[in-house]
Amino acid sequence: MPQLRLSEREYACRRDKILEVLGTRDIIGLVLFSPNNVSYFSRFGFIATERPIAYVLTAKKSVLLVPHLEIEHAHEFALVDEVIHYPEYPGERHPMEFLKELLTGLGLSNAKIGVDSDGYGRLYGYRGPKVSELLPDAEVITVVDDVEYLQMINSEEELNLIRESARWGNLAHTYLQEYCKVGVSETEISMRASFDATQAMVRTLGPEYRPLSWGGSNASAGFRGQIGKASALPHAMTSNARLRAGDVLVTGAGASVWGYGSELERTMVMGQPSPEQARFFDLMLQAQTLALDAIKPGIPCADVDRAVRAFFREHHLEPHWRHHTGHAKSTLVHEAPFLDIGDDRTIEVGMVFTVEPGIYIPEFAGFRHSDTVAVTPDGIEMITYYPRDLESLTIPI
Amino acid sequence: MPQLRLSEREYACRRDKILEVLGTRDIIGLVLFSPNNVSYFSRFGFIATERPIAYVLTAKKSVLLVPHLEIEHAHEFALVDEVIHYPEYPGERHPMEFLKELLTGLGLSNAKIGVDSDGYGRLYGYRGPKVSELLPDAEVITVVDDVEYLQMINSEEELNLIRESARWGNLAHTYLQEYCKVGVSETEISMRASFDATQAMVRTLGPEYRPLSWGGSNASAGFRGQIGKASALPHAMTSNARLRAGDVLVTGAGASVWGYGSELERTMVMGQPSPEQARFFDLMLQAQTLALDAIKPGIPCADVDRAVRAFFREHHLEPHWRHHTGHAKSTLVHEAPFLDIGDDRTIEVGMVFTVEPGIYIPEFAGFRHSDTVAVTPDGIEMITYYPRDLESLTIPI
Numbered sequence: 001m002p003q004l005r006l007s008e009r010e011y012a013c014r015r016d017k018i019l020e021v022l023g024t025r026d027i028i029g030l031v032l033f034s035p036n037n038v039s040y041f042s043r044f045g046f047i048a049t050e051r052p053i054a055y056v057l058t059a060k061k062s063v064l065l066v067p068h069l070e071i072e073h074a075h076e077f078a079l080v081d082e083v084i085h086y087p088e089y090p091g092e093r094h095p096m097e098f099l100k101e102l103l104t105g106l107g108l109s110n111a112k113i114g115v116d117s118d119g120y121g122r123l124y125g126y127r128g129p130k131v132s133e134l135l136p137d138a139e140v141i142t143v144v145d146d147v148e149y150l151q152m153i154n155s156e157e158e159l160n161l162i163r164e165s166a167r168w169g170n171l172a173h174t175y176l177q178e179y180c181k182v183g184v185s186e187t188e189i190s191m192r193a194s195f196d197a198t199q200a201m202v203r204t205l206g207p208e209y210r211p212l213s214w215g216g217s218n219a220s221a222g223f224r225g226q227i228g229k230a231s232a233l234p235h236a237m238t239s240n241a242r243l244r245a246g247d248v249l250v251t252g253a254g255a256s257v258w259g260y261g262s263e264l265e266r267t268m269v270m271g272q273p274s275p276e277q278a279r280f281f282d283l284m285l286q287a288q289t290l291a292l293d294a295i296k297p298g299i300p301c302a303d304v305d306r307a308v309r310a311f312f313r314e315h316h317l318e319p320h321w322r323h324h325t326g327h328a329k330s331t332l333v334h335e336a337p338f339l340d341i342g343d344d345r346t347i348e349v350g351m352v353f354t355v356e357p358g359i360y361i362p363e364f365a366g367f368r369h370s371d372t373v374a375v376t377p378d379g380i381e382m383i384t385y386y387p388r389d390l391e392s393l394t395i396p397i
Numbered sequence: 398m399p400q401l402r403l404s405e406r407e408y409a410c411r412r413d414k415i416l417e418v419l420g421t422r423d424i425i426g427l428v429l430f431s432p433n434n435v436s437y438f439s440r441f442g443f444i445a446t447e448r449p450i451a452y453v454l455t456a457k458k459s460v461l462l463v464p465h466l467e468i469e470h471a472h473e474f475a476l477v478d479e480v481i482h483y484p485e486y487p488g489e490r491h492p493m494e495f496l497k498e499l500l501t502g503l504g505l506s507n508a509k510i511g512v513d514s515d516g517y518g519r520l521y522g523y524r525g526p527k528v529s530e531l532l533p534d535a536e537v538i539t540v541v542d543d544v545e546y547l548q549m550i551n552s553e554e555e556l557n558l559i560r561e562s563a564r565w566g567n568l569a570h571t572y573l574q575e576y577c578k579v580g581v582s583e584t585e586i587s588m589r590a591s592f593d594a595t596q597a598m599v600r601t602l603g604p605e606y607r608p609l610s611w612g613g614s615n616a617s618a619g620f621r622g623q624i625g626k627a628s629a630l631p632h633a634m635t636s637n638a639r640l641r642a643g644d645v646l647v648t649g650a651g652a653s654v655w656g657y658g659s660e661l662e663r664t665m666v667m668g669q670p671s672p673e674q675a676r677f678f679d680l681m682l683q684a685q686t687l688a689l690d691a692i693k694p695g696i697p698c699a700d701v702d703r704a705v706r707a708f709f710r711e712h713h714l715e716p717h718w719r720h721h722t723g724h725a726k727s728t729l730v731h732e733a734p735f736l737d738i739g740d741d742r743t744i745e746v747g748m749v750f751t752v753e754p755g756i757y758i759p760e761f762a763g764f765r766h767s768d769t770v771a772v773t774p775d776g777i778e779m780i781t782y783y784p785r786d787l788e789s790l791t792i793p794i
Contacts, residue, residue, distance in 0.1 A: 069632060069757075088721050191588075194588070195588045199584070234466040237443075240604065323485055342486070
């Protein structure tokens, strides 16, 4: 049976690790507000709104502070010792007053406390005090780097979820390619492919499957507007264009499995590629292959991007460069570290990256594949596995 | 022809208004980072990542700072005097250095500057300095309240977009209700309804239609897990449950039109409602009607929620109360102000609210309708218009 969720042991291990890291700096309490960080340690996935949710961890106890409307939901899913609640935000008493009481009760009012951010953000009209204002005698230290570092290194269980995601992204993309026809709109192709892949996925995986992300249980594939000339805009937005003969298409596909995702993007051509299209496609493929070959543990992230940039210079592609080679990928859209000349962090075993150097020619077309890879002791494991060659990606018209 | 976008005059009017408000406090420059705020003044909608995008406005000039990959996209859509760019983040030189140069060039290095937040957040691994650190001689003032206040009052053009959104949310919900059958999964019903409504919408509205939101061009309707007993969890997550006879369902539907949305939620019952289901449904409907009747310009938001809470007390429903009566709604999921006893802001003409008091009985069911209404001089205009009565919302099985 496929692995579709993380074990409770995995969460316990994360809590032990962060307490150990913080303990070396005498930080004895941790307060997290970001939904991704809260669920990373507590397993509680939720819809973030103007109502703050805070996760508090000490060596003795873990507590989740939620608004009233999340009590039963939190009791069902959160791996914490206690769930406490405030009635509502704005409400008559500010949620941070409840947090202050909680932290004081845990003996943290004049301790060193680690936070992912000093207070809840201004999400959806929320306003409120900082943790450092709640507890003026505490020393409040931002430890988001430590939390993010833990998140960068994926365990075998996490890798399994990303692999499962890639499988359904692959199916969604297969349908997407099959449904590409001249005259049909991006919305129709994309929604049909996403529907068919999701239906296959939820039937295959059964009731054990949980997306654990807000968007619902979806495998998806689409174009996000990168069709024809607009394929030259790396971050185009959906325009509901209809496919035409000769269009270059840049796609994207993935699926959410217990909050984990993968990224699969392909450049496809509607009909026989022109020599110019084939030339840029080939250069893009060479650049991606070169980047894939460059990744290995122990080197700086920057080295991978540097190799790609050298290739761009060598082939006079600099006017067509628009972005770095890739980014880490697990539970968010993008994550650190980045395969970018400006990122000197070391590539480590267990990191997962997208590899996606792109070539963009305004008013003509854009060319980008993105694959998701895991770093192994010897190099990489390709997690996404869709064909990368032009012949496989040429749509007969 | 339906109105599907905001006029350039609308954007100019917003810029004039904020400059006027800030001018009274000698604030001569505005710097915005939040995607919603950037697009509110510049029309530029984009995918927010680790790469900061900043919008800068003075009486003389408006400038957008973007990463290289957004240059052509920004030139095409942004209503600004100039687009400047940095190569990439992390990159070799920090994006905020480019912002510092820009602000200095605009003569703002020792001026009063308004910001929506003092620096770009920690989104997707981004790290960087605050604006106040970039320009130590400037006086950096958070003016997010002023920006949000402008956003709260919707013009006739904005109301038209919200009305257009409601029309397609209504169609999506109609399909959703039609497709509800015993044994069919929430994913299948939801995706099928969203697909059919979106296809009708994009064909009806034609190429002029732009969702202007990242998620693509979608009308959508679904359950987000609020099915059967789980309907008692106000913010349940998708579990891909299959519908059963006797289930209470709580739905949600909407559509994105030029970034504007609407909220339509309904409580439905699979088969003849039990007396207990009918009783709670009726109480919920009474509470919602009472809230709708209470809204009018000139009173505090709190009064609406107070009326609902009194109704809850009177009918001994306090154990089943979970959240406030509603929130403002235009371009985000939730917005301020809130129909909540803790929000004393005054209801004004042009504000748009959801009205959605809910009744939740753990291990039994939840009951909530949500309608979107605009405040008029006399009271409200109902923007959503789906039937609210139990008979219309009973699914024959």
